[in-house]
Amino acid sequence: MKRIFLAILFCSLLPGSLLAQQGRCNPRRHAKIPPIYNSTYHKARKKLLAAGWKPFQTKTATDPDVANGNGELFWRQGYVEIEACSGTGVAACAFLFKDTYGNRLRVTTSGEELPDVKAYARVSGSKFVCD
Numbered sequence: 806m807k808r809i810f811l812a813i814l815f816c817s818l819l820p821g822s823l824l825a826q827q828g829r830c831n832p833r834r835h836a837k838i839p840p841i842y843n844s845t846y847h848k849a850r851k852k853l854l855a856a857g858w859k860p861f862q863t864k865t866a867t868d869p870d871v872a873n874g875n876g877e878l879f880w881r882q883g884y885v886e887i888e889a890c891s892g893t894g895v896a897a898c899a900f901l902f903k904d905t906y907g908n909r910l911r912v913t914t915s916g917e918e919l920p921d922v923k924a925y926a927r928v929s930g931s932k933f934v935c936d
Contacts, residue, residue, distance in 0.1 A: 860886035
């Protein structure tokens with residue numbers, strides 16, 4: 806009887822724990838996230854580096870995700886943390902950083918990167934990324 810009760814208890818808790826793992830990622834310890842929302846990506850990147858976040862490279866220069874939109878321009882500037890850029894729409898890009906605790910932070914931008922006319926992509930969001 807005790808084994809049956811434990812089996813029922815285990816089976817009832819398992820789906821809830823799986824859903825919790827798929828939910829929002831919120832690490833207990835992480836490097837400080839400075840105020841970067843609506844900053845140009847260049848300024849936001851400097852603030853993140855100063856706060857202890859390091860660029861986390863997941864792509865190469867030949868990856869198609871990097872070749873779209875603003876991607877090639879950011880890559881040429883040495884921003885190896887770029888994950889992907891869209892070639893249409895709001896010109897969205899995603900960048901990945903890692904802190905000393907192993908946490909990953911994805912920063913997203915929107916807007917064209919046109920230095921000749923002083924138009925720069927701006928940070929539109931950030932969130933922790935978990936496995």
